[in-house]
Amino acid sequence: MSKEIFSTKNLLALGLIILAIILRFLPHLPNFAPITALALFAGVYFRGYWAYLLPLSAMIISDVFLGFHSTMFFVYFSLLLTVGIGTLARSKKKPATIIAGTFLGSILFFVITNFGVWLTTSWYAPGIDGLIKCYYMALPFFRNSLTGDLFYAIILFGAYETASFTIKKHAKEALWQR
Numbered sequence: 001m002s003k004e005i006f007s008t009k010n011l012l013a014l015g016l017i018i019l020a021i022i023l024r025f026l027p028h029l030p031n032f033a034p035i036t037a038l039a040l041f042a043g044v045y046f047r048g049y050w051a052y053l054l055p056l057s058a059m060i061i062s063d064v065f066l067g068f069h070s071t072m073f074f075v076y077f078s079l080l081l082t083v084g085i086g087t088l089a090r091s092k093k094k095p096a097t098i099i100a101g102t103f104l105g106s107i108l109f110f111v112i113t114n115f116g117v118w119l120t121t122s123w124y125a126p127g128i129d130g131l132i133k134c135y136y137m138a139l140p141f142f143r144n145s146l147t148g149d150l151f152y153a154i155i156l157f158g159a160y161e162t163a164s165f166t167i168k169k170h171a172k173e174a175l176w177q178r
């Protein structure tokens with residue numbers, strides 16, 4: 001086995017996937033979950049397929065147990081777009097950029113997934129009136145999504161940046177002591 005498989009970044013990715021899966025199984029408010037924040041985080045800190053693999057694998061693995069549904073394509077698509085937001089935010093990684101990316105990811109999730117609910121279920125009438133009602137009825141879930149996304153984004157980005165700063169500080173101190 002290659003040492004690269006056990007790199008710090010790969011172990012972090014695996015840990016985040018496991019954490020996201022566990023959090024989806026714990027009792028929580030509807031849509032108060034770490035997945036969208038994880039997608040943004042993955043886009044900022046991971047490159048290539050890893051960025052997309054993190055949120056998708058967490059969703060697919062947990063959906064095996066929680067159940068698949070007619071709007072999965074829309075959920076997964078919105079997560080991929082949020083990874084894209086993260087990759088755009090990578091070069092301007094500041095708190096304001098991350099918060100804006102979190103808001104944008106939450107809004108995309110709301111718009112795309114509720115369009116999917118309207119399109120693939122019989123819950124709402126066809127036509128613009130049914131679509132508007134679908135979005136209106138989903139507003140309480142949007143509040144939970146946005147709150148959860150902000151909460152988990154603060155946790156993920158804050159913990160990662162704090163750990164990175166601490167590691168760099170200790171590495172610098174170790175160099176001075178030589």
